[in-house]
Amino acid sequence: MSRFVLLSPNTDFDHKLREAVAHGxxxxxxxxxxxxxxxxxxxxxxxxxxxxxxVLIVGPDISPDEAMRFAKVFDxxxxxxxxxxxxxxxxxxxLHAMRAGIRDILSPxxxxxxxxxxxxxxxxxxxxxxxxxxAPPAENSGKGLVIGVFSPKGGVGKTTxxxxxxxxxxxxxxMSVVIVDLDLQFGxxxxxxxxxxxxxxxDAVGPAAAQDSLVLKAFLTVHPAGIYALCAPxxxxxxxxxxxxxxxxxxxQLAREFQYVVLDTAPGLPEIGxxxxxxxxDVVWVSAMDIPSLRGLRxxxxxxxxxxxxxxxxxxxxxxxxAKAGLTVQDVxxxxxxxxxxxxxxxxxxxxxxxxxxxxxxxxxKDPAVKSLIQLVERFNPVWRTQAQRKLxxxxxx
Numbered sequence: 001m002s003r004f005v006l007l008s009p010n011t012d013f014d015h016k017l018r019e020a021v022a023h024g025x026x027x028x029x030x031x032x033x034x035x036x037x038x039x040x041x042x043x044x045x046x047x048x049x050x051x052x053x054x055v056l057i058v059g060p061d062i063s064p065d066e067a068m069r070f071a072k073v074f075d076x077x078x079x080x081x082x083x084x085x086x087x088x089x090x091x092x093x094x095l096h097a098m099r100a101g102i103r104d105i106l107s108p109x110x111x112x113x114x115x116x117x118x119x120x121x122x123x124x125x126x127x128x129x130x131x132x133x134x135a136p137p138a139e140n141s142g143k144g145l146v147i148g149v150f151s152p153k154g155g156v157g158k159t160t161x162x163x164x165x166x167x168x169x170x171x172x173x174x175m176s177v178v179i180v181d182l183d184l185q186f187g188x189x190x191x192x193x194x195x196x197x198x199x200x201x202x203d204a205v206g207p208a209a210a211q212d213s214l215v216l217k218a219f220l221t222v223h224p225a226g227i228y229a230l231c232a233p234x235x236x237x238x239x240x241x242x243x244x245x246x247x248x249x250x251x252x253q254l255a256r257e258f259q260y261v262v263l264d265t266a267p268g269l270p271e272i273g274x275x276x277x278x279x280x281x282d283v284v285w286v287s288a289m290d291i292p293s294l295r296g297l298r299x300x301x302x303x304x305x306x307x308x309x310x311x312x313x314x315x316x317x318x319x320x321x322x323a324k325a326g327l328t329v330q331d332v333x334x335x336x337x338x339x340x341x342x343x344x345x346x347x348x349x350x351x352x353x354x355x356x357x358x359x360x361x362x363x364x365x366k367d368p369a370v371k372s373l374i375q376l377v378e379r380f381n382p383v384w385r386t387q388a389q390r391k392l393x394x395x396x397x398x
Contacts, residue, residue, distance in 0.1 A: 003053040020115035059086035075101025082122035148280040152296035154267035162264035168377030170227035176259035178228040183266040184239035187232025194357030197221040205246035244275035251279040282313040344372040
């Protein structure tokens, strides 16, 4: 059962919070009606006389400086706890809150429905941070998975897959996923997620962000589904100012800050793409069900083998699969010389969701393509990586 603790002398908000929890969230609320916050966890728990709560709601009527101090202490001593700040969304407050480790900001005037959404996300974040997978530590312990979506050819649905992977992972690990658009000239992640970003990759590779991950986080765009996005610059010319070395450093930074980093890349293997590939723990290779796409994928895989750039975890996805195309999955595997891990059928629901800028996994539609996308997302669950099926990608189809 979720436990919520409100630290605020504001009785009106206390009543509204209790109403929101009572009509949609399982759990209880305990309040500390004071504008002076405890010095640290021990003092707080002594006042509560209960087990550790999941979510702390700070404010309203709490000094912002006092709230930031409080959050920083808990971020260091109890990083798994979710802290929600009740405050007006002033840009300066947002930046300081992010640096202090605050999970989310809630408007003092929020209604019960808005309060429930924020608290649900906070509870999911708590569960994710405290989940025990029972799997041995990964070799890159302390870093998140970097999942690159690649294809030698354009028009195979790469961006659609990347955005749905990010949305799906966001449901597993809320606010612990970032998607990066590395198709710097003609990237579509912004439109695929219906975002109008204030900052882009060119800001994120600048000196200030490169030296301070807190500044880098300020350049990310928050998506309503509980993920972050770093979109491509709107002007293709700006891509010339981003170097492979900058991309390498950017991905290293993000992998230290997020559980999952999803990359949408440009078609082919440009220098930026190769730099990204070298940082990937997982690569999703995408092909459509046509001979030019399949031959392009086979050639691309062969080039990477020669360059000895091949992440251990490989996932081959046949997108827009159609039995009427004149090819079978066996034909595909024979052509590319590798097994198909996930086959996603052609789907009107996916096409419609792409045009609307709302990934299909965000809407919980019932569709065969949705089932396949969920299976793809599941491959990045740490439990899956310990199973025997993980070795299937290494067999060669002749």
